Amino acid sequence: MLRLTLQGMRARWVTFTGSFVALALGVGLIAATGLALAATFEAPHRGPERFAAAPVVVRASDTLRVSTPIGDRTRRLAEPRAVPDGLAAELARLGRTVEDRTFPVSFADASSGGGATDRADGAADGDGAVGHPWSVAAATPYRLTGGRAPATSDEIVVAEAPRAEERADGGVEVGDRVRVVTPDGADDRTVVGTVGATDFENAVFFTDAEAAQLSPRISALVVHADATAVRKAVRATADDAQDDDAAADARSGFEVLTGDERRRADPDPDRDSEALVAVNALLGTAAGITCFVSVFVVASTFAFAVAQRRREFGLLRTAGATPRQLRRTVFAEAVLVAVPASATGCLLGVLGAPRIAAWLVGNGVAPSWFAIGDQTWPLHTAFWTGLCVAMAGVLTSSWRAGRIKPTEALREAAVDSRAMPPSRRLLGALVLLAGLGLLVWSLANDPGEALKRKTYLTRPMLLIVGFALYAPVLVPPLVRLVTWLPARLPGATGLLARANAATGVRRTAAVAAPVLITVALAASLLGTTATINEAKATEAATQTSADYVVAVPGEDGALPAAFVTRARSIPGTAVSASRSTAVTALEEDVALVTSEARAVDPADLAAVSRLPVASGRVADLDDGGIVVNEEWRERTVGQRVRVWLGDGREATLRIVAVLRTGTGDNGVYVTPRNAPGATVDRVDIKLRDGADAAAVDAALHEAGRATGTTVLTKDAWLERSHPRSSESTRLGMLLILGIALLYTGIALVNTLVMATSDRVGDLAVLRLTGTTKPQVLRLVTAEALLVVAVGSLLGAAVAGLNLLGLRGALALLSVRSPLVVPWGSLGSMVAASAVLAVVAAVLPALAALRTRPVEVAGTRE
Template identity: 45%
Template sequence: MLRIAWSTLRTRWLSFAGTFVALALGATLMAALGQVLASSVSSPDRGPQRYAAAPVVVVPDERLTVRSPFGRSSAPLAEPRGLAPELAARLPGAVRDRVFPAQLAGGPPAVGRPWSAARTAPQRLSAGRAPAADDEIVVTAGAQVGRRVRVVTAAGARPYRVVGIASAGPQPTVFFTDERAAALSPRIDALAVWRPAAEVRAALGAAAEPETALGAAAGPGSGLGSPAGSPPVPGGTGSPAVSNKVRVLTGQDRALLDPSREADERARNNADTIAGIAAGFAGFIAIFVVSSTFAFAVGQRQREFALLRTIGATAGQVRRMVYGEALLIAVAASALGASIGPLATRPILDRLSALGMAPAWLVPSTSSVPSYLAFGTGVLVAVVGVVVAARRAGRVRPAEALREAAVEPKSMTIGRWIAGGGLLATAVISMLVNAVTDPGGATNNKTFMPIVMLLIASVGLLAPVFVRPVTNLLAAPLGRLRGAGGLVVPAGAVVSTRRTAATAAPVLVTVALAATLLGGAAMTDATKSAMQTAPVRADYLVLPAGTGGLDRQLVERLRTVPGADVTTMTTTSLYTLEGEGTQIVERPAEAVDPATLTTALSVPVSAGSLAELRDDTIAVSPTWELGLGQRVKMWRADGSQVSLKVVALLGTGSAADSYVTPAHAFSALPSAAYVKLRPGASATEVGRALEQAAKGHNARAATKAAWAATAADRRASASRLGLLAVLGIMLSYTVIALVNTLLMAAPDRAPEHGALRLLGATKAQLLRYVMAEALLVVAVGVILAAVATALGLLGLYAALVQLTGPGAVDVPWQPVTGVIGLCAVLAVLAAVLPASRTKGVAIPRA
């Protein structure tokens, strides 16, 4: 049967050209995206930047390690603790590095460091001289030598004179004298040492050994690594604990301290996520294209299969022939795609890097495993896609070869009803389960996208059921037109339901995926923004321009603004021992003044009262799984232990996971200040006063409405970037599937078009008829896509409405309209070009 399959492919190559291209494209994408994943995994981490010139770096052991009866559990601390001065004294000559927020007023985000730390990168003077006085600085960007500038640190804004320009380092930096840096940030963050590592460890002694238990803290009242004057916490251990254990880093381990490390990891994870999602959609759409193409081809070859059965071929042999055709196409196409796929790896990485969704330093992998996997996946996709078509071909009876007329086979079989109905039921049930049990999970693409695939596949399988009524509905206005076009156009679509459904299928997939994914992203972004903005009662917000937070001087100035109540919010972390005492879990917390919390925010409380929030209590969300009145041992962001009592359980829609008092936030600066107008205060005057107070402090004052709009736009822009790759893949497959189906149908339509010419239709009339029929089929696909989109977005809405209440079902119509327009243009071109060569010919006997 392989010989017959090969002969069939040679004579019907045009019918299978689209399948070949689809499989080749799929294998190419699989290989390229697989290489992207392999590149992400195999690329070595970026070399050390901040301490590239320092062979040995000593840093505090910034881990919280807890011993339990079941073993030890560790987690990185959210706030640094610093090195004990007595440990630094053991390494004379070492550079005592301090890294702290310091930014030129109006300049780019930057950090402050002592000038002695410039040699660790190294960063050398390109102009001017080193700082020698407390009011002198060296900068890497943003100012010129001799200029007097304001520098914003945690303490506030102060003028300095720029005396030098240093070469660029891993991040913009403001260098102070060592004495001034120590005054601005007493904490020692690292020691850069130019001595052998063994000698350094010997000098540090037991401090350089791995920490074995939580108890390696300096004890109450030591104050090491924390800001001066940190208040004691009732029920806790007093001042923040400081570990006297250190880590001695050499070689590549020094890169752990680089400022870009977290951003690189996020970008690497983004690249992995996008590549995985795009590969999943590529496989899904490839199966859809292959199955629809072979199903249509089998419908065209009924008489051919019947003749094979007549001369003695068994049903199994016919099925094997169809499988053989698929395998021959798949092997050739997949081999081609797997070979050229790796060539696209570098362009894909460059594009992702330009979008900020992949590290720029990733090295393309040279592994051949992705190509082998792409080849195998391509063959598997072809076999899976042709299963239904092969079974249908095997059921063709020999008697069908004797029919005088070509009768379109039944479009909806029992198997198709079961498959389509089963997928639809699975999708609907999944949406209901998500809406009832986990509405928050619906905002996760990993939950939403599989449901979208199920919906689209189910509507595609059930499409023939809706073709006739939808076509009649769309054709109703055509019946009012003069001439025969109003009758001929819808008749051609209705008579050949299978052909119409097969042509509309790629339009259905593309439009439905574009509308559902973009609409779902818009609704999810709106919900997340509403969850963030709806609880805010404040009239104004003062926000930092960078990541350093609001300095203390600015906060004091804000509190003096007449007619305004100011509430600051500081993001911190708490650690709990969960999993039956086996796992340390970091949980986000907001440190806020309890007296003004409800003035700034509307905080839903399901049990207890926020009025009881004090230094030894906490308000938590249900995710903590704690009971009201329960006292729990916790660890704060610096690793110090504290015992807190649960006095309030937060309700659905809370803007935070938990609330504590400012006593639990140490070196972290406020991330926002909420300003509520007092009765009778002028909004204009308060707004002007806030802008004046924020001036020169790298902060901005914004109304609640302006802040909400900015947050929503930023979230929407970020979420849509990841969908661009998926939409590009979908459009590629649409071109293949739509054009291929119409070209396959062209030979069967040639006698029909020739008959119209013989009956007196001009060439222009024939082309208008073909164009109108193509547009009608596209409209059918769009209607079916609208059904799938409506189901998907309504299911998502049912989950999201429980989080923020009723909202709008938002679909970005501009890109969706563009996709529909592209489908229409492709359909018209693929239908008109073959028909333009049609001449008046005799009608062959069926």
């Protein structure tokens, strides 16, 4: 039997080569994405960076810790408290102390006489910088690389740009006069020194007095004293103030950091782990989709390879082979192909994983230090997955091959008369019902789930499998639909293409499978993300009735107080200044859930917004109240909820209104008193009836120029804050779709080569009936285009169901937004599939036509 197996493999080397290529590439993709995913499980350990030279650092804890029946639960605070002046004075008795203050800084373009508003993109040079007093530099890695320390209030020291091209493009040098935007406004300052750049922050140093003026709160305290004495002083200060709530917070809310613990005082000490969380989510999704695509294509290819050999199996049955012998032969062939193919795939994965990591780093998706580790479990997983999938791919087909009766063999091999057995119908129905059932279930119970990435990235998979299983039933009517007009045109090409595709249902379904998955994935993922982005922008536009929105780009920062003051003084305007904060609630006494929130004046908010209120009144918001959304467990108006505010203080607030969930951006609202550490980061301005629009516009832009603040109209703000697709989302989709679609494209070519090479005899018969070579090539081309059209229609059906489900979810969430279909991207992918299909079909046909038809026909006989 082994000898017969090897002889069969040698005789049908094209088929087995195609199976080998499909499996090797599939295993390679699984191994590469698995290795990249494994590298995200552990971030490198870093020592202290910002306070590397500080003996002891004292700061308020930035962690909320709540005791629950199952242990302590923690969350990071949105607004960590400052170090009290009294504690700073007490610690100064133990030794020399240095007060560190941290506040946002940016550079406006002063050369043109304007502020940040002169920038076309609405952002100022130096965005993301932070200010510090110069005295704290001695406790940090910063050392002068040029110039001197600041001595007067209008002098600063800046960090050098890390690369020479950045310095030449937009950096500053010693002696430059620049316009610096701080929480107090914009002022011209002189750069008197530079320090080396770091990768954890972009620092700007001021004199100690100027820093204290700009930011009175003490962020951290460097203490040159014994750590034990410092800890005793901190505890004593807290214990002495028994009549003050702040003292109770201080008793459990301060950290004395030494040694490696000083890293906790670094800016965003968990940034490495947090960066890997995003990369892990991206690669996890890519690995899941890659695994699905690989399994789908490999199983389809192996099943098709077995189905191609029905004539051969029929002849073996006629010669006396038993069904068991046929099954053993098929499985032996699968093992002989799968083992070396899986091993080759693992080698390809080892070679490809570093390239994926380099692409992620080069495009800013992963941190610069990200690299593939020495994990081996992804290779084991990929190898055994490939082997198991190959076995599964031939299981059903081998069973059917063994059931062929000798007297039916040749007739069975001629036409696909029974391409859909009952078992496949049942399995396809179950898969389709599962996919549609999950969609209906989510719409009925949690429509917001449809907008989450894990849902809309994975839901199409069940529908793709279901449609692929039912392809033998769906192909004939689709073929008749697509060829209705071509079959009626003069000439036999359209009619022959229709007949060949309809009679070779298995071949048509196998070739259409890669096109199905290409169109379904691309349309579902690109269409869903574009629709969600459009829905978010539409929702934001609906909820904002302001004519101007001035907001700090990014997550951190503050608007200059001078701008807020000047904006409020402009006649004919309604102004709402709000702050970003957070509110944490304990759900079911076991889980801390943090919600993004805004601190607002309710009267001002009502003048510039139209919030989607489900119950209650936002106007009833006061210092003892809170506005929540429908995602909260407690959402009954009048109900009191226990929460922890952004600075960690516990409070019991009354629910005054409940907002609809929407796309997920409808957060929580409190008053400014319940967000004492938050700074104004957004101002909404609305023209009152009868106001002079031109005068208001001129006054606002004058205030922006004077304070270095970007002033945007509502439309410009929406375009900037709600782009059609963020860069991270675009790159993530590019990675996911790029890997999947590259493989499906190769699989399409591979399957077509297998299918066309198996039709050498059919092409010879056409030549013997008088068909010319150009006519044969036109027929092959028409059949390839027909199969691409069938696969595209099946993929479009899958994508349509997904997008309609998304549209239903948005409607249930009370968000009115149109579906966005990426017609351009889909057209390009279908066109690329058509080109690949034609090339993959025509080239083997050209090779086949080199042989004389009589010789091929004689061989067949």
